[in-house]
Amino acid sequence: MATIDSLPPLRDVIATHDLKARKSLGQNFLLDLNLTAKIARQAGDLTDVDVLEIGPGPGGLTRGLLSEGARKVLAIEKDARCLPALDEIAAAYPGRLQIIEGDALDIDPLEHLRAPIRVAANLPYNVGTELLVRWLTPPDWPPFWQSLTLMFQREVAERIVAVPGSKAYGRLALLAQWRADANIVLSLTPEAFTPPPKVSSAVVHLTALPAPRFEADALVLNRVVAAAFNQRRKMLRSALKGFAPDIEDRLHAAGIKPTERAEQVSLEGFCALARAVAAG
Incomplete structure (x- = not known):
């Protein structure tokens, strides 16, 4: 398998650190580094940009973001088993990767980031929607982030970009489209992941609008x-x-x-x- 940096292939990293994905943490690992770099590119030019990543796992997308030139990546990881693998990435990219162990729902990332900031993540399935709603509903707008590049189950991605009259259309579409441009930019089959989930996935890119699309409280x-x-x-x-x-x-x-x-x-x-x- 091709690699994007001097570090070992992800399959070797997972074997070395015995990182079996845990269903309880909503984990499904992407092993193709060319694919993780492709996802990172959906976030745009990362030069002079800080990136917030939630649930990096063994660091596939983390490596993609760093290899694509992110000024800094702040990786928040709940699973302590993944920290040694992430530490190896930090050593390979000196001064550009900060790792925080903990629950992303409880951590204020702004203490560790400076603007401009973008979010890119293969979100754990069990907290993905809750995090998205938080990012779309801050007390003040514009938000801290310029854009969100996020992987979801395909069904959730379709709800975010849904149009009136469709079955997927609902609160999530309205929250997203009121304050952001939202598009599905990449589709992934279950076979792209280890272990393969039962559903397809998709990457959604949301760009924050300077002001809501229509006036409303x-x-x-x-x-x-x-x-x-x-x-x-x-x-x-x-x-x-x-x-x-x-x-x-x-x-x-x-x-x-x-x-x-x-x-x-x-x-x-x-x-x-x-x-x-x-x-x-």
């Missing part, structure tokens, strides 16, 4: 969208009746038919509805 929009899709089979006048006694009037004010269902309403329509609800 973030908290109100989130509440309206959550209520609408929690009962997605109901007409909006029923699903949203708890918001206001005159919800039908507010739906009309937003240009939405009260008999429509959540999956029929565009992002612009939901933002208009959030403004109508907030006005009341």
Whole structure:
């Protein structure tokens, strides 16, 4: 297998350190370094950029990011078994890789990074969506990150880029597309991983917009969208009746038919509805 640096192939690294992927940690390792470098390139020119990586495992994507010129990679890894392998990468790229052992949900990466910052990760399946929602819903916008280049199960990736009228369209699509441009940039079969997962995967690239696409209060929009899709089979006048006694009037004010269902309403329509609800 081809390599991208002077370090051993990943299959050898995994054997040396006895790194069997753990299902409890949502681990599936990518062993093809040409593929991890290709994923790293989806994040754009990394020269003079700090990169946050979550769940590096044995360091396949880490090596891709560093070989593609990242100024610094901050790798947050929960599995202590992977730390010796990551330390070997840090030694091969002096001063450019910082490793923190811990849970990414509990660590503030901004203490260790300087702008511009991008996020690139083969996210552990069990925390991927939660991390994405956190990155898309900070108290202030623009966020700390310029872009997110993230691997998900294919089904989750399709939910992020979904359009109105599709089965995948829902809260995740609206959160992502309100404040970012989102595209699927790479598809991967289960055979690309060790062990092979039961589902296909895809890499999504999200670029932060300087301001949200349409005006709306973030908290109100989130509440309206959550209520609408929690009962997605109901007409909006029923699903949203708890918001206001005159919800039908507010739906009309937003240009939405009260008999429509959540999956029929565009992002612009939901933002208009959030403004109508907030006005009341």
